Amino acid sequence: MTPQTLTFTQHVGEALDAAIGRLAPSSIFVLADSHTATLVVPELHSQALREATLITIEAGDAHKDLAALTHVWQALQTGGATRKSLMVNVGGGVVTDLGGLAAATFKRGINFINVPTTLLGAVDAAVGGKTGINFGGLKNEVGIVAMAAEVIVSTRFFVTLPPSELRSGFAEVLKHGLLKSGDETLRLLDYDIEAADLDTLLPLLETSVRVKQDIVLQDPLEHGLRRALNLGHTVGHAFESMALRQNAPIPHGYAVAWGLAVELVLSHMKLQFDTSLLYRVVHRVRDIYGTPRITCDDYPALLDLMRHDKKSERGEINCTLLRAPGDVVTGNAIADDEMTAALDIWRDLMGM
Amino acid sequence: MTPQTLTFTQHVGEALDAAIGRLAPSSIFVLADSHTATLVVPELHSQALREATLITIEAGDAHKDLAALTHVWQALQTGGATRKSLMVNVGGGVVTDLGGLAAATFKRGINFINVPTTLLGAVDAAVGGKTGINFGGLKNEVGIVAMAAEVIVSTRFFVTLPPSELRSGFAEVLKHGLLKSGDETLRLLDYDIEAADLDTLLPLLETSVRVKQDIVLQDPLEHGLRRALNLGHTVGHAFESMALRQNAPIPHGYAVAWGLAVELVLSHMKLQFDTSLLYRVVHRVRDIYGTPRITCDDYPALLDLMRHDKKSERGEINCTLLRAPGDVVTGNAIADDEMTAALDIWRDLMGM
Numbered sequence: 001m002t003p004q005t006l007t008f009t010q011h012v013g014e015a016l017d018a019a020i021g022r023l024a025p026s027s028i029f030v031l032a033d034s035h036t037a038t039l040v041v042p043e044l045h046s047q048a049l050r051e052a053t054l055i056t057i058e059a060g061d062a063h064k065d066l067a068a069l070t071h072v073w074q075a076l077q078t079g080g081a082t083r084k085s086l087m088v089n090v091g092g093g094v095v096t097d098l099g100g101l102a103a104a105t106f107k108r109g110i111n112f113i114n115v116p117t118t119l120l121g122a123v124d125a126a127v128g129g130k131t132g133i134n135f136g137g138l139k140n141e142v143g144i145v146a147m148a149a150e151v152i153v154s155t156r157f158f159v160t161l162p163p164s165e166l167r168s169g170f171a172e173v174l175k176h177g178l179l180k181s182g183d184e185t186l187r188l189l190d191y192d193i194e195a196a197d198l199d200t201l202l203p204l205l206e207t208s209v210r211v212k213q214d215i216v217l218q219d220p221l222e223h224g225l226r227r228a229l230n231l232g233h234t235v236g237h238a239f240e241s242m243a244l245r246q247n248a249p250i251p252h253g254y255a256v257a258w259g260l261a262v263e264l265v266l267s268h269m270k271l272q273f274d275t276s277l278l279y280r281v282v283h284r285v286r287d288i289y290g291t292p293r294i295t296c297d298d299y300p301a302l303l304d305l306m307r308h309d310k311k312s313e314r315g316e317i318n319c320t321l322l323r324a325p326g327d328v329v330t331g332n333a334i335a336d337d338e339m340t341a342a343l344d345i346w347r348d349l350m351g352m
Numbered sequence: 353m354t355p356q357t358l359t360f361t362q363h364v365g366e367a368l369d370a371a372i373g374r375l376a377p378s379s380i381f382v383l384a385d386s387h388t389a390t391l392v393v394p395e396l397h398s399q400a401l402r403e404a405t406l407i408t409i410e411a412g413d414a415h416k417d418l419a420a421l422t423h424v425w426q427a428l429q430t431g432g433a434t435r436k437s438l439m440v441n442v443g444g445g446v447v448t449d450l451g452g453l454a455a456a457t458f459k460r461g462i463n464f465i466n467v468p469t470t471l472l473g474a475v476d477a478a479v480g481g482k483t484g485i486n487f488g489g490l491k492n493e494v495g496i497v498a499m500a501a502e503v504i505v506s507t508r509f510f511v512t513l514p515p516s517e518l519r520s521g522f523a524e525v526l527k528h529g530l531l532k533s534g535d536e537t538l539r540l541l542d543y544d545i546e547a548a549d550l551d552t553l554l555p556l557l558e559t560s561v562r563v564k565q566d567i568v569l570q571d572p573l574e575h576g577l578r579r580a581l582n583l584g585h586t587v588g589h590a591f592e593s594m595a596l597r598q599n600a601p602i603p604h605g606y607a608v609a610w611g612l613a614v615e616l617v618l619s620h621m622k623l624q625f626d627t628s629l630l631y632r633v634v635h636r637v638r639d640i641y642g643t644p645r646i647t648c649d650d651y652p653a654l655l656d657l658m659r660h661d662k663k664s665e666r667g668e669i670n671c672t673l674l675r676a677p678g679d680v681v682t683g684n685a686i687a688d689d690e691m692t693a694a695l696d697i698w699r700d701l702m703g704m
Contacts, residue, residue, distance in 0.1 A: 066422065073488070073494055077487070077488045077490065077493060078488075082662075083662070101457075104496060105453075105457070105495060105496050107493060107662075108482065108483075108484065108492070108495045108496055108497055109573075130460065135429070136426060136430075140459075140460070141425070141458070141459060142457050142458065143457060143459075143460045144461060144496060145460055145461070310434075310435070310459075
């Protein structure tokens with residue numbers, strides 16, 4: 001698998017011009033959503049994009065669907081795109097997921113560049129090649145693994161993000177820190193995401209994205225190691241799905257942060273993850289994300305959701321855990337009573 | 353790129369059971385068209401397929417479209433397909449092209465097996481990973497390169513094919529023979545496809561399909577060598593498109609056979625391809641496929657179509673040619689007067 005060229009910069013226009021120079025496309029299409037088309041695209045200041053054709057989709061996960069994908073294919077076709085054309089995806093996860101799929105399936109695949117405009121998009125969706133749309137009510141039901149030729153990451157676009165979106169993305173940054181090392185974890189626990197300075201965030205983000213890229217390059221199709229990236233997500237997805245069922249949706253990153261805390265409790269129970277670091281992470285999660293409304297009455301539904309997680313097999317709850325920061329063990333089967341105990345301990349530590 | 357497991361056999365049920373044993377899917381879906389669902393699927397005699405779910409699409413290239421693709425995704429979803437499910441595509445090029453795309457994009461890719469039921473499908477569409485659907489009036493406008501895990505080739509299903517379909521597929525067999533060697537070319541020139549004995553056809557087909565697989569494995573994404581497979585197709589596609597415009601469509605293989613003959617004339621003109629073999633091929637093509645209704649009045653339109661072939665660059669006519677059988681030169685730029693001369697010589701040799 002060819003590594004994606006990653007550029008971390010606040011000079012996005014120059015980075016785009018350099019990337020486009022390397023790819024030498026016959027024509028360029030920019031995909032944006034209704035927000036980034038007006039707020040970000042005009043601010044890119046790329047010479048190479050002056051002649052580009054803009055394609056716009058509606059913002060929001062509800063529009064990451066077959067209708068929008070069809071619209072993009074049609075726009076490429078009517079715009080005369082050839083196999084040597086380039087697509088530049090400017091937006092959050094919806095735009096990079098859908099745009100990557102559209103590009104990778106147009107004429108059996110044209111090059112694309114991702115320019116993530118949210119912290120969550122930068123640290124998660126834009127890198128690693130997972131593309132997709134929602135279909136038949138299921139998330140990412142249709143998609144492929146196809147790598148962007150280049151990813152250009154800047155924190156410049158985050159100034160307009162609401163604080164909850166910055167916090168949401170920071171949960172994935174924290175996850176990558178835990179997957180990397182104790183030092184990186186401590187650095188992140190000390191970082192004040194509430195008063196985030198976008199220039200100090202850029203190097204943190206670079207370290208974080210490279211953790212993901214290193215793992216993806218070793219296992220692009222998720223046969224093994226890539227499951228490390230699932231840390232926090234078995235429990236997190238269950239929180240997210242339950243909130244959705246209760247018509248009180250929570251941001252993905254909040255669910256992941258709480259899920260990380262529960263799975264570190266499990267890591268302590270099953271793999272002797274250090275208690276003092278566990279406490280520090282759980283308390284930081286509580287400080288940043290607050291506490292969800294979960295009682296022991298919710299456990300049966302939560303465990304059921306975990307058993308039906310798309311990464312579980314044979315109806316067994318399965319988690320990625322840590323012996324210590326940077327020391328990952330994937331594929332841990334979790335018994336119901338272990339999960340129940342972990343949820344109890346976590347609620348206790350969170351003061352719930 | 354992992355080689356596809358190819359099996360050549362008249363015992364398709366056993367071969368399917370063995371392949372399914374290797375892949376160990378959680379559930380199986382069979383994709384067929386309205387013909388193969390009734391004529392072929394019940395004759396497969398596979399134990400493993402007894403529990404499979406049948407998905408049917410309408411037969412014919414007009415149905416290789418987004419509506420049929422959506423239907424297949426929905427059927428997989430409502431049938432409870434997981435990432436470990438398997439799809440078995442039973443049909444000609446429409447079924448293997450569309451089924452491969454559906455499988456490769458469902459939950460970011462499930463395994464699929466191709467069981468081609470036409471000679472053209474066996475020798476062309478089923479092997480090599482090109483998948484796709486027609487979109488916005490253009491052939492294979494949406495698709496990806498995704499390899500079937502296994503391909504099971506039998507000539508058993510060809511008994512019900514009309515002679516024109518056998519001839520059509522044989523043009524691609526002849527092309528592969530020319531790409532392989534002089535001996536293979538002579539063997540094919542001596543083969544009586546008009547009175548094809550399906551058991552003698554199977555070993556010829558095996559040699560032919562392996563020529564394609566060897567080329568594809570070296571260059572799956574068509575950066576270079578794979579263009580060898582384009583032999584006969586620059587001119588052939590122009591014949592096919594013109595016939596379509598004149599509302600007198602011709603089978604793909606007929607167009608390819610005539611295109612092969614013209615491109616061998618060019619191979620002689622530009623690369624000293626041997627004249628006696630050239631004459632033998634052209635006369636055999638005339639005997640099997642007859643002559644198309646093409647006069648010098650058609651040349652301007654034909655040259656224009658060749659310039660706009662999807663594999664041409666910068667509006668230049670580009671052909672794959674041969675110095676000799678097995679000695680391929682890709683990327684030959686052809687001047688208008690050279691193509692005109694070649695068409696004249698070809699019409700003369702064909703007795704048109």
